[in-house]
Amino acid sequence: MFKKSLIPTLVVAGAASLSHAQAADLTISCGAVGAELQLCQQGVEAWEEQTGHSVDVVSTPNSSTERLSLYQQILSANSTDIDIMQIDVVWPGLLANHLLDLREVLGEDVGEGHFSAIIENNTIDGRLVAMPWFTDAGVLYYRADLLEQYGHEPPQTWEELTEIAREIQNAEREAGNDRMHGFVFQGRAYEGLTCNALEWVASHGGGTIVDADGEVTIDNPQAAAALDRAATWIGDIAPDGVLNYTEEEARGVFQGGNAVFMRNWPYAWALAQSDGSEVRGKVGVTQLPHSGEGSSAATLGGWNLAVSKYSENAELAAELVAFLAGEQEQKRRAIEGAYNPTLESLYQDEEVLEAVPFFGELYDTFVNAVARPSAPTGDAYGRVSNAFFSATHDVLSGNRSGEQAVSDLDRELARLKRRNW
Numbered sequence: 001m002f003k004k005s006l007i008p009t010l011v012v013a014g015a016a017s018l019s020h021a022q023a024a025d026l027t028i029s030c031g032a033v034g035a036e037l038q039l040c041q042q043g044v045e046a047w048e049e050q051t052g053h054s055v056d057v058v059s060t061p062n063s064s065t066e067r068l069s070l071y072q073q074i075l076s077a078n079s080t081d082i083d084i085m086q087i088d089v090v091w092p093g094l095l096a097n098h099l100l101d102l103r104e105v106l107g108e109d110v111g112e113g114h115f116s117a118i119i120e121n122n123t124i125d126g127r128l129v130a131m132p133w134f135t136d137a138g139v140l141y142y143r144a145d146l147l148e149q150y151g152h153e154p155p156q157t158w159e160e161l162t163e164i165a166r167e168i169q170n171a172e173r174e175a176g177n178d179r180m181h182g183f184v185f186q187g188r189a190y191e192g193l194t195c196n197a198l199e200w201v202a203s204h205g206g207g208t209i210v211d212a213d214g215e216v217t218i219d220n221p222q223a224a225a226a227l228d229r230a231a232t233w234i235g236d237i238a239p240d241g242v243l244n245y246t247e248e249e250a251r252g253v254f255q256g257g258n259a260v261f262m263r264n265w266p267y268a269w270a271l272a273q274s275d276g277s278e279v280r281g282k283v284g285v286t287q288l289p290h291s292g293e294g295s296s297a298a299t300l301g302g303w304n305l306a307v308s309k310y311s312e313n314a315e316l317a318a319e320l321v322a323f324l325a326g327e328q329e330q331k332r333r334a335i336e337g338a339y340n341p342t343l344e345s346l347y348q349d350e351e352v353l354e355a356v357p358f359f360g361e362l363y364d365t366f367v368n369a370v371a372r373p374s375a376p377t378g379d380a381y382g383r384v385s386n387a388f389f390s391a392t393h394d395v396l397s398g399n400r401s402g403e404q405a406v407s408d409l410d411r412e413l414a415r416l417k418r419r420n421w
Contacts (some may be wrong), residue, residue, distance in 0.1 A: 022218070028044060028086075029057075029061075029082050029084065030086040032067070035271065040086075042332075050100060055195055063374050072095070075098035079308075080311060082308060089302045089304065093124055093374060093379070093381070094381065095306065104319055106322050109268055111128060114131075118132040118342055121199070130305060133325050135331075135342050137298035137369035138263055139298065140204060141263065141267070141288065142154055144283060144284035145282040146260055147329050156199075157291060158229060158291055159292065161231075161289050161293075162258070165183045165261055172260075181238060181259045184245060184416075185242060187244070189393040192247060194389045197227065201218070203290040204222045206220055207390055210373035220406065221403075222291075224401070224403040226291070230392075231398065239332075241413065246278075247265065269285060298368075298370065305325055306321075333358075334359070335351060340360065343415050372385065387413060388409065392405070
């Protein structure tokens with residue numbers, strides 16, 4: 001049953017607005033719009049048919065920042081209105097006190113077969129507070145047809161990407177497509193920019209903002225150079241509008257045939273290959289570039305399913321989580337939506353690899369993705385990320401140099417560290 005939809009005003013209105021959702025046995029928040037929401041609805045429907053229970057699927061803000069704020073409002077109110085929540089890989093530590101220990105309901109071996117790093121990420125003080133649903137890492141999409149036409153291989157370095165993007169962009173504009181851009185990515189001041197900028201910094205040898213021991217490491221020449229390089233893209237190979245792009249704006253430009261390269265998550269593959277896509281059959285995927293001295297870095301992403309400890313049907317909710325995170329559903333979502341499984345066995349599944357060939361080719365990228373510093377910074381992670389993406393956005397906008405930004409960040413994060421971690 002898919003009757004209810006959370007409207008953006010819920011971010012302000014709070015949990016009381018969810019009282020309409022109590023008619024069903026369970027309520028789940030598992031997507032915002034598009035294919036992600038549709039695939040969840042289909043999975044829930046299969047469970048309904050199998051069990052006879054009814055479930056309301058509620059949509060939430062597309063912005064992960066707004067979604068977290070909404071969840072925090074609901075959970076802080078001890079609300080029973082949402083039983084199951086889709087949570088980002090960096091949220092378990094923030095929300096753990098409000099979430100059910102799934103091992104208590106589903107058994108100690110419930111995490112077997114999943115990537116161990118994600119199970120560890122989702123285990124807070126010995127409690128498994130979320131089941132891995134799909135994992136993610138940033139990848140580089142490219143127009144295979146255009147690279148072949150202009151005699152290029154996929155770029156290995158950011159220098160190569162910049163040169164190739166500029167050459168093909170300018171040639172295509174001269175040929176009549178004045179809307180062509182060389183490179184699109186997520187440049188809005190939000191969590192997505194933290195993911196992009198962490199890749200730039202790490203691939204330049206500039207570290208991970210805060211290291212595993214909680215020490216602030218961002219103030220270094222490599223990190224400054226990475227941000228300065230990205231700033232040169234704006235108005236050259238990337239449109240000025242990229243400063244307000246999230247994943248979907250970038251995908252829209254690329255899928256409309258108006259970008260040579262795109263940084264995005266694996267989900268965009270299935271959409272790029274869909275009926276009506278301007279680039280269907282013309283797209284390649286490879287690992288993200290690095291600087292001359294660094295190595296490729298992809299930010300770890302992904303989402304998990306958690307059960308609110310305030311749920312009036314917690315055991316039933318846990319059973320739905322186990323179904324949605326199980327092999328059958330993860331395989332279906334991989335084939336139909338290019339969502340990366342968290343079950344290792346599916347990376348050897350022939351049907352999965354036929355649908356999404358780069359799952360096998362980029363397996364090491366997904367396994368070795370760079371984590372954002374949510375574990376060492378704990379409850380302060382949201383403020384750490386906000387400071388990082390705000391400073392990065394200033395550099396991209398031309399308001400600060402990379403050197404000034406990382407120096408300012410070092411001081412700001414040092415203050416946060418003294419107070420919060």
